[in-house]
Amino acid sequence: MLSKRWKVILACFILALLLILVPLLLNDRYLHLLIVIACNIILALSIRLIFLAGELNVGHAAFMGIGAYTSALMATRLGLSFWLCLPTAAIVAALVATVIGFLALRAKIKGWYFAILTLAFAEAFRLIVTLWKGLTGGATGVLDVPAPYIHIPGLPVVDFGPKLNYYYLALALVSLTWVVMSRLEHSRFGLTLTAVRKSDVLSESVAINTIKYKVIAFAIGCAFAGIVGSFLAHYYYYVSPYEYTLHQTLYMLLYALFGGIGSLAGPVFGATILTLLPEFLRIAREYEPAVFGFILIITIWLLPDGLVGLRKYMNKVLVRV
């Protein structure tokens, strides 16, 4: 019999092999779907990190937009490489989040008020990019964002025309997100975030700087939103203000809630299933928001711990049987 540790390692290895090899057999339509799933997983995991610090970011899509515009403008106006644009997008999104988070939390804006503030920020962002035509191209957006490529002297150029290469990039980003999130959660930092979420009064009385921890979580979460924004800008070759709305944020929240916000696996399942679902509901496209709304209600009503909670519930039922 294998020990539990080896079982986990073996399972991870097989999963990695599948994720790397199976896409070789898929056509562009399915590759596109996998890429979107990867992006949605990153978004759901990053919005969850902020939630772990006890705050709700209703402006997550706007931070994705900040990353997208940063990256698109750097690439089109300054002609900079994607590999420089991507980290810069993350840093800019994180910096904006740090400033907003710090100012808001220091003024004791938290809980529902913080959520409303981020909502207002997202609307302000949308209006600014729509109206500041000189910089952002207004409602048209930024077009012809170049695809990334890898050119190492002596080796053939890797071009990101084929979807398969984008897929591997998305896979790398989602793996990075997973590793960072799980490391953070299972470290002292994660324990401190839990403390801050459960009781900021008790946390402060044991010398925890609650504002600092909330701001750090907010900034890291928004940095990952910025990464997705940058990636998608180059993947779709354009950015426009209509991609980064409240609607998008609500979907991210739904992914996290439906899967279960209590664990890292939850948002991954949630994002995967709910990204695939509309593909099977193609005929009912115009009803999609209604279907998602219904799912949200059912989740909150019957599955407060999400899909991941369902397993625990099933275990209980099975034990009773």
Next chain:
Amino acid sequence: MPLLATRNLTKHFGGLSAVQGLDLDIDSGQMVGLIGPNGAGKTTVFNMISGFLSPTKGQILFKGKDITGLPPNRIAEKGLVRTFQLTTLFTDLTVLQNVLIGCHSQARIGLWQDLFHTASVLKRERKVESKAMAALEFTGLSEFKSELAGNLPHGRQRSLSLAIALAVEPQMLLLDEPVTGMNAHETELFMGRLERLKEKGVTILLIEHNMLAAMSYCDRMVVLNYGQKIAEGAPAEIRQNEEVIKAYLGSGEVH
């Protein structure tokens, strides 16, 4: 120089003056009781000293340095740690996790080390955990370390509050009615622990309703009524003090 001093400490809530011109001097190594009838302003004094409320007027000095208006976490960092009147715990975390959170200030290395899980992190976590266990040992909770804090009986929850505060490595403790709701045996155990802390050099200021417990353990007592200090001195003197008797009995309340 007193370890903790307040000068003309005053707090108004609108028209109500909860605390009025309070001068406190707490010397290092003492156990001092802050007593007074309901609504005398005791908890307000605590909230101001620990940074949860900013005073309307006056100054708070800890180790000779002005700490007035500092945020609570900065004050705790300086070694002045409080507990709460209503038991405040992380109820759905384990007893050990509660105390580990209390070890926060000794556990900080940095986000990057946490992210890369370096050897120094592991070493730190081991050190912190043994410190947390020592705090649990001291408060008699080590056998309940894996229990959820919310499942402990009331008396043990109060002890856990103390263990969390001890994890911060305080030089001075502010305890807000620590033995409320404990039975006589638990109270005795708890006060015995405070005595031992005092011997280790921890200064203690505690709010107490239970006059008997306060009288038998405290070196000095300060009596508040309507936000003002009406008496101060050794327990024996307080017992004889006319003002105090009037404040407690004259109000129609017997404690």
